[in-house]
Amino acid sequence: MWKRVNILMQRCKMQNIIDFIQALYGKKEFIALHEPRFIGNEKKYLNECIDSTFVSSVGKFVDTFERDFAKFVGCRYAIATVNGTSALHIALLLSGVKSGDEVLTQALSFVATANAISYTGAKPLFLDVDLDTLGLSPHAIKKFFETNCEILHGECINKTTKKVIRACVPMHTFGHPCKIDEIKTICELWHVEVLEDAAESLGSFYKEKHTGTFGRLGAFSFNGNKIITSGGGGVIVTDDEALAKRAKHLTTTAKIPHAYEYVHDELGYNYRMPNLNAALLVAQLEQLRGFLEDKRALASEYENFFSGLDDISFIKEPKGAKSNYWLHAIMFKNKAQRDAFLEFSNAKGVMTRPIWKLLNSLEMYKNTQSDALKNSKYLSARLVNIPSSVRIS
Numbered sequence: 001m002w003k004r005v006n007i008l009m010q011r012c013k014m015q016n017i018i019d020f021i022q023a024l025y026g027k028k029e030f031i032a033l034h035e036p037r038f039i040g041n042e043k044k045y046l047n048e049c050i051d052s053t054f055v056s057s058v059g060k061f062v063d064t065f066e067r068d069f070a071k072f073v074g075c076r077y078a079i080a081t082v083n084g085t086s087a088l089h090i091a092l093l094l095s096g097v098k099s100g101d102e103v104l105t106q107a108l109s110f111v112a113t114a115n116a117i118s119y120t121g122a123k124p125l126f127l128d129v130d131l132d133t134l135g136l137s138p139h140a141i142k143k144f145f146e147t148n149c150e151i152l153h154g155e156c157i158n159k160t161t162k163k164v165i166r167a168c169v170p171m172h173t174f175g176h177p178c179k180i181d182e183i184k185t186i187c188e189l190w191h192v193e194v195l196e197d198a199a200e201s202l203g204s205f206y207k208e209k210h211t212g213t214f215g216r217l218g219a220f221s222f223n224g225n226k227i228i229t230s231g232g233g234g235v236i237v238t239d240d241e242a243l244a245k246r247a248k249h250l251t252t253t254a255k256i257p258h259a260y261e262y263v264h265d266e267l268g269y270n271y272r273m274p275n276l277n278a279a280l281l282v283a284q285l286e287q288l289r290g291f292l293e294d295k296r297a298l299a300s301e302y303e304n305f306f307s308g309l310d311d312i313s314f315i316k317e318p319k320g321a322k323s324n325y326w327l328h329a330i331m332f333k334n335k336a337q338r339d340a341f342l343e344f345s346n347a348k349g350v351m352t353r354p355i356w357k358l359l360n361s362l363e364m365y366k367n368t369q370s371d372a373l374k375n376s377k378y379l380s381a382r383l384v385n386i387p388s389s390v391r392i393s
């Protein structure tokens, strides 16, 4: 009897959330998790691009985008790529990561973070995240170094595997900045290079500095579901002129400029962003500030609403940080309630999605070394993303 009353109350609560989200978006039909908005110069620039016939690997939109993007995030150079995974891959190679090395990252991330590490021939090591940022935990890194590592000839050696830990890739989950300055300090002490997977955090700042610009190299994504999109695309950022030149060279088949000869001086990659995609992206970037404002407004409406519910909490930006609130997230008391809500909301046409399964639970990463992943496991069972699209049209 009490159980049935309880279930009825739960359903009533869940229906209230659905009603609230439908009111936010002003519709009863299907509401997506995150839709792109093309409400600026997208068509104009795409037409210009087509008329110019420069739709592929060279063209003014690639150059314009790289200049505008670098300016927005406050770094000297930006190198456009075909997607975020390839940007991360090249950033790792330029950080000196090579076959046989190991790279620290978080278990609670999208699979691309670990895949990019694996493409270099290195192996990821999965560490825990913080509950307040959802991103890689500086304490977890410190503990891992202190219990498992030693410095030999200026390199950080994992005593279990005898391999060099070459780099560390923190990720700013859903746009919420992790404690990147603390991570940098610890990693510098242990001779490990930090490069950020900032794929989700365009427009997010940690202590007034744009995420993705804390290390020598950073990577962003412009996939269809990201805060701005080029259909598919990515970018590498750096302040180092030599690294920027290397990044451009490696992403463009390592071809030596020549009027007609094919000369390639090393193993390069065809990772360049087509001008057509860059045309879309230049228009999207022009609207980013408006998108960011709209997302903050939506976040505060969600925050107000969920503060009235005692067993669900809305994930807010961490202290000292400004989040882009790319994907809004709520946390349930337990997995059963979370699963009931996923089922209920999706059946009602309001798209919701659980946070990722931990990367070491995936087949190809199941034997990967990790720490206890206490917070990661807790979050992985309880977090749900709710509709987050920009509402201006």
Ligand SMILES: *Cc1c(COP(=O)(O)O)cnc(C)c1O
Pocket: 083, 084, 085, 086, 109, 110, 112, 113, 171, 197, 199, 200, 221, 222, 223, 233, 234
């Ligand atoms: C989107 C994303 C990427 C890169 O994705 P692409 O689809 O290759 O552009 C990398 N890491 C994280 C955490 C992401 O969310």
